[in-house]
Amino acid sequence: MAPPAPRTATRAPHEVRIIGGQWKRTRLPVADRPGLRPTPDRVRETLFNWLGQDLTGWEVVDAFAGTGALGLEAASRGASRVLLVEQEAAQVDALRALVQRLSAQAVKVERGNAISILQRLAPASCDLVLLDPPFDAGLYDKALAAAAPALRPAGWLYLEAPTAWTEAALAPLGLSLHRHLKAGAVHAHLLQRAEAGDGS
16 A cells, blocks of 8 residues: 655745736736745735725835735835835846836835845835745844834834734834734734824
């Protein structure tokens, strides 16, 4: 009797789609690369329901861009400036080709270390910072600490993580929890600067 076949790891989808805005239903390729884990459609849809469908004029940073799905979703919904930050050279090339194909003039792709780029952003310059680092990289505290000063007083910070972040964990970083969703292995958080959260 043959032994049972080994279970294969769940593979990432080979494409995801932009959900709303001017590029609705546009397909984004997903490379087979370790750690590349695009935000599930359901989670992205919920996030942009939380934020509102119209992001006209927003300044957005997608700090661990990967496929670019989060940042391009923001641009599709009217964001005036979107910075996609990615460290892997091949993925940067893919993002730049995608931006050119879409004629996405509001979108800039920058290759570099996400934490370093977040740290050099002008204080209170961003309406939305998107953080979806590799789950096993241990970057959450550093990324949150680097991103928080860049938020405008009423700005938003999206965090995707394998575990839930509590108010107690966020408070030392000057952040408060506005919304939370668990979908499969993903915990999605919508955060604000603590003073903004206290005043709402």
